[in-house]
Amino acid sequence: MKPLISNKKNLCFVLILLALGLSPLLLQMGVIQSSSFVLFLGKCICFSIAAIGLDLIWGYTGILSLGHGLYFCLGAYCMGMYLKLQATGGVITDFMKTGGLTELPLIWKPFNSFFLTVILMLAVPAVLSGILGYLIFKNRVKGVYFSIISQALTWTGYSLFIALSPYTNGNVGITEIQSLFGSIRGSANFGHFCGVFYLALVVLAGVYALSVWLTNCKFGKLLIAIRDGENRTYFSGYCVSSFKTAIYSFSAVLAALAGALYINFNGSITPSQMTISYSITMVIWVAVGGRGTILGAVVGAILINLCEYNLSSGAMVDLWQYLIGGIFCVMILFFKGGIIGLVTEQLPATFRKLKNTDRKPVRVKAKKEGVNHA
Amino acid sequence: MSEWITLIFNGLSLSSIILLTSLGLAITFGLMRVINMAHGEFLMIGAYMTYVIQELFKTYLPHSVLGLYYPCALVVSFGITFLLGCALEKAVISRLYGREIDSLLATWGISLIFQQAARSIFGTQGVNVTAPDYLSGGLTVGACTFSYNRLFIILLVLVCLVLVWLMMYRSNFGKQMNAVMQNRPMAQCMGINSRKIDCMTFGLGSALAGVAGCSLALLGSIDSTIGQNYIVQCFITVVLGGVGNLIGSVVGSGIVGGSTIFVQHYTSSMIANAVVLLIIILFLQKKPQGLFALKSRQLDE
Numbered sequence: 184m185k186p187l188i189s190n191k192k193n194l195c196f197v198l199i200l201l202a203l204g205l206s207p208l209l210l211q212m213g214v215i216q217s218s219s220f221v222l223f224l225g226k227c228i229c230f231s232i233a234a235i236g237l238d239l240i241w242g243y244t245g246i247l248s249l250g251h252g253l254y255f256c257l258g259a260y261c262m263g264m265y266l267k268l269q270a271t272g273g274v275i276t277d278f279m280k281t282g283g284l285t286e287l288p289l290i291w292k293p294f295n296s297f298f299l300t301v302i303l304m305l306a307v308p309a310v311l312s313g314i315l316g317y318l319i320f321k322n323r324v325k326g327v328y329f330s331i332i333s334q335a336l337t338w339t340g341y342s343l344f345i346a347l348s349p350y351t352n353g354n355v356g357i358t359e360i361q362s363l364f365g366s367i368r369g370s371a372n373f374g375h376f377c378g379v380f381y382l383a384l385v386v387l388a389g390v391y392a393l394s395v396w397l398t399n400c401k402f403g404k405l406l407i408a409i410r411d412g413e414n415r416t417y418f419s420g421y422c423v424s425s426f427k428t429a430i431y432s433f434s435a436v437l438a439a440l441a442g443a444l445y446i447n448f449n450g451s452i453t454p455s456q457m458t459i460s461y462s463i464t465m466v467i468w469v470a471v472g473g474r475g476t477i478l479g480a481v482v483g484a485i486l487i488n489l490c491e492y493n494l495s496s497g498a499m500v501d502l503w504q505y506l507i508g509g510i511f512c513v514m515i516l517f518f519k520g521g522i523i524g525l526v527t528e529q530l531p532a533t534f535r536k537l538k539n540t541d542r543k544p545v546r547v548k549a550k551k552e553g554v555n556h557a
Numbered sequence: 558m559s560e561w562i563t564l565i566f567n568g569l570s571l572s573s574i575i576l577l578t579s580l581g582l583a584i585t586f587g588l589m590r591v592i593n594m595a596h597g598e599f600l601m602i603g604a605y606m607t608y609v610i611q612e613l614f615k616t617y618l619p620h621s622v623l624g625l626y627y628p629c630a631l632v633v634s635f636g637i638t639f640l641l642g643c644a645l646e647k648a649v650i651s652r653l654y655g656r657e658i659d660s661l662l663a664t665w666g667i668s669l670i671f672q673q674a675a676r677s678i679f680g681t682q683g684v685n686v687t688a689p690d691y692l693s694g695g696l697t698v699g700a701c702t703f704s705y706n707r708l709f710i711i712l713l714v715l716v717c718l719v720l721v722w723l724m725m726y727r728s729n730f731g732k733q734m735n736a737v738m739q740n741r742p743m744a745q746c747m748g749i750n751s752r753k754i755d756c757m758t759f760g761l762g763s764a765l766a767g768v769a770g771c772s773l774a775l776l777g778s779i780d781s782t783i784g785q786n787y788i789v790q791c792f793i794t795v796v797l798g799g800v801g802n803l804i805g806s807v808v809g810s811g812i813v814g815g816s817t818i819f820v821q822h823y824t825s826s827m828i829a830n831a832v833v834l835l836i837i838i839l840f841l842q843k844k845p846q847g848l849f850a851l852k853s854r855q856l857d858e
Contacts, residue, residue, distance in 0.1 A: 247662075327847065331640070342831035501676070507666075511662065512666030516652055535822035
């Protein structure tokens with residue numbers, strides 16, 4: 184309990200968690216009218232998990248990946264195929280038939296079992312990002328070069344997923360999926376919905392705790408050291424590239440986990456979530472919330488998505504794009520620490536300044552009086 | 558035989574478009590170390606400008622001079638994107654020198670705004686430009702047909718390349734530009750207005766994108782995502798060629814364009830994209846600095 188009370192950020196996170204946790208109950212009691220809103224909150228939980236992953240590599244280690252959509256989608260496609268195969272009873276799906284396949288392709292065979300699905304869902308992104316990260320970081324590709332390569336990678340993945348449409352259903356993606364616990368639509372299936380919702384919430388809490396612990400122990404300090412002075416860290420005798428690979432891989436796994444949970448709420452996954460613009464959207468969440476704090480990632484993901492949910496329907500849809508572009512730009516230009524940085528550092532600093540300027544004339548006056556006396 | 562010639566011509570055509578777009582990027586990224594994610598949007602603005610000029614010619618001028626709209630559009634696109642680039646530099650980029658990653662993100666925000674503006678003004682449906690009479694049709698040699706608009710684009714790229722080369726290495730402005738980019742405080746001491754040079758350089762890079770957009774308008778329909786389709790390829794081209802020199806961009810775009818068309822011939826365009834990007838990524842593992850890297854012993858490059 185002690186770290187909870189002493190650390191305001193953790194307290195803040197617990198409050199967010201409570202608010203999220205209460206929302207299905209409020210829906211049941213009729214306080215919240217719209218069930219799609221609570222469903223959307225579920226998606227926000229998944230986005231927060233992905234944002235935490237991105238924050239770990241960008242905010243803490245200084246690696247900007249513009250390709251986390253790829254890992255998000257890998258997780259989502261793995262889970263989606265499992266759920267799809269559950270629905271068809273483990274036989275070939277419709278889109279594969281239209282694609283000209285006669286039996287379930289070998290790569291999708293393991294997804295008949297839940298156990299294997301969970302393992303593969305985490306292992307595939309981990310191994311892929313591990314290999315890529317090892318190669319890229321070992322060759323000391325860093326900064327913007329890494330960002331450009333990661334965005335090319337995402338584009339590669341996107342092209343492949345569209346081109347291999349008999350296996351992935353191309354542009355359409357995997358659709359009409361029920362969640363892990365069965366259908367979540369309608370009031371009759373409220374129990375199923377709660378199951379998925381609280382599962383996601385527990386995962387978010389776990390990921391948050393793990394990330395906070397990770398960033399507070401020596402490993403986390405090293406990440407910050409790499410961000411602030413990569414060469415110095417090399418010269419201090421640390422193998423920077425393996426640390427970078429490890430954290431990159433971990434964040435890819437978090438993105439995949441988020442994707443796998445997300446598909447339970449959304450019911451479909453398309454390659455459009457693998458595009459560069461979607462990947463940068465994730466970066467926007469972290470930038471607005473505040474990079475370099477785990478709480479910032481969560482706050483940013485939830486806030487931006489809630490705004491988008493409320494504004495991007497109806498007449499405001501045009502305005503929203505201007506707004507998000509503008510906010511993002513202003514945040515990058517003037518508020519490097521995002522909302523969290525603004526609240527914890529910039530605002531108090533401004534207040535202090537204001538107070539000091541109030542005091543100054545008084546001091547001058549006192550001096551003058553002293554002179555007069557003499 | 559004729560199949561191969563067509564293949565080579567198509568490769569050359571795609572390379573030239575990539576080169577024209579990368580030229581601007583090579584200037585902003587290579588010289589100024591600014592990652593302009595809105596570069597694709599300048600492309601889009603150039604393309605839309607072509608459309609606007611065409612419509613203006615149709616409504617206000619007699620039909621006989623309609624064909625002149627295209628040269629006009631080239632000039633107008635260049636001018637508008639140059640001014641926009643300068644404005645963007647003054648407003649945003651000038652605050653972000655030395656913060657490469659932040660410049661990438663801030664310009665992405667700008668690109669979202671530009672895209673939405675295009676959607677608000679021109680709608681989500683693509684618009685089309687009709688090529689002027691003298692650019693429609695093609696030159697037939699034996700069994701091969703070379704379309705005039707693609708030939709024109711190749712010519713345009715060559716002209717742009719020569720002009721940029723002259724400007725960068727043979728003009729006073731180019732010398733000042735290189736001086737500022739290589740050693741800013743020393744250049745300032747010599748009396749060069751470095752803020753002005755920054756602004757002009759960025760404007761020039763954007764204006765080249767505008768010209769590229771103008772040429773893209775000849776090839777297909779224009780919509781708000783037209784820039785996004787090219788930006789990844791162009792960034793990787795600049796990195797492949799090696800940042801900071803023209804010859805790298807020329808060779809890089811030749812490789813990217815040529816190999817994409819070559820792979821596409823045997824598979825589909827999506828697979829070709831994926832394969833080429835993957836090969837380049839693997840190649841960059843071998844030579845992270847690109848093909849024509851400036852030799853440097855500096856630790857933080």
